Every structure is written in structure tokens, then in C-alpha cells.
Amino acid sequence: MKTVLLTGFEPFNKEPINPAWETVRALDGWGEGDFRVVARQLPCVFGDANAAMAALIDELQPALVIAVGQAGGRVDLSVERVAINVDDAPIKDNAEQQLVDEPIVRDGPAAYFSTLPIKAVVAALRAVGLPASVSQTAGTFVCNHVFYGLMHALAGRRDVKAGFIHIPYLPEQAARHPGAASMSLVQMIEGVRIAVRTSLAVKVDISAGAGTTH
Numbered sequence: 001m002k003t004v005l006l007t008g009f010e011p012f013n014k015e016p017i018n019p020a021w022e023t024v025r026a027l028d029g030w031g032e033g034d035f036r037v038v039a040r041q042l043p044c045v046f047g048d049a050n051a052a053m054a055a056l057i058d059e060l061q062p063a064l065v066i067a068v069g070q071a072g073g074r075v076d077l078s079v080e081r082v083a084i085n086v087d088d089a090p091i092k093d094n095a096e097q098q099l100v101d102e103p104i105v106r107d108g109p110a111a112y113f114s115t116l117p118i119k120a121v122v123a124a125l126r127a128v129g130l131p132a133s134v135s136q137t138a139g140t141f142v143c144n145h146v147f148y149g150l151m152h153a154l155a156g157r158r159d160v161k162a163g164f165i166h167i168p169y170l171p172e173q174a175a176r177h178p179g180a181a182s183m184s185l186v187q188m189i190e191g192v193r194i195a196v197r198t199s200l201a202v203k204v205d206i207s208a209g210a211g212t213t214h
Helices: 019-025 048-060 118-127 142-153 185-201
Strands: 002-009 035-042 064-070 077-080 082-084 111-113 132-135 161-167
Touching (some): 002 019, 002 142, 002 185, 019 161, 019 185, 035 185, 048 142, 064 142, 077 118, 077 185, 111 142, 118 185, 161 185
Antiparallel strands (some): 077 161, 082 111
């Protein structure tokens, strides 16, 4: 039985809820065929989040890892292409750290690319009417920090697919941020479910048709 690890963050930046955690925890224990999902919460803290992720990989030996994070202001399910080796926080993390122009891994590569079939995932999401795109930036806060740390921990591991998906605010969050886009929890859960199925099923990514975001 394959293990699929899904992670979401605790709430941060004074938000009472984090849609990333609400989404992945709803899928904890779900499985089909030869896989089962394990969902775990990560701290929104530089350093600690990557240590927790590395420990989970060692413990669970997953075949697939999808980290999910909140991106208030995004309008769709953003499947990230690349993680960069820099922490440059626009706000403080939950341990009151605000790292500026710091490498995530000293002497590490400048970037890592997702090993998910990112365009196939986006195409599958759009096929059921969910707004989705390939994103070219995961930012420079704890989401990118974890995405880079995840790919660094799995560097050279061809037996494990991994990547990151950003999701919008929930409607109740958007109500406190006038003009911000939102998506229902039901839609986000279904979106991540589709991302899991597609990532496990697709061996070679499609070459076009996914679109991009900023």
C-alpha cells in the first residue's frame, strides 16, 4: 500500500483558520486502490516546518507528497512549478521570525522543480470546472521554504513525486479582505483529491494547455 503524504499549515498572520490544513485534514485516511492518504499539519515557522517535513518523510516513506498552502489573493488552485533557495519574509512567521534574503539551504542549488505532473494536474482540475493554473512563483515565505525543503530532502529520489499547491482564501476569510477571491472548502478538497489521483496515475506530464499565473 502506497502512502500519500498531504501537509497543510497552521493558521498564520492573525487568520483564525488556514484553508490548507482544513483541506488536507478532510482527506486524512482516504484511499483508493493501492494508496492511502496521511495528512499532517506543519508549523508556519521557518526551520521548524522543514524539520517536521523531513521527519514525516523518514517516518512514512511516502510515494507522493503534496504540500498545500494558503495564498490569500490567488484566484485559483495554483500548482507550483519551482521553489527557490531564499527566505525573504514580508511578514513574521508564527515564531516572530522575519528572515530577509537568507538561503534556505546554504550552498544548496538556486531552485528545485516540482516532480508532479503539474500541467496534467491543472488540466484535470479544469476538466471538472475548477479554476486552476501553473504558477511560476511560490513566493518567499514559509510556503516556498517548505516546498524547497521538501524537494531538497527528496533530491535524487526518483521513487517519490512531490510538489506544492497554493489555494485561495475560504469565503469567510475573503469576507474580511474586501476584493479578495475565495473558493469553497468542498471545491478545494475535491481539487486536492484530483491532484493526488492525477499525480499517481500520470507518468509523463502533458506539454501544453495548462496556462500560467504570476
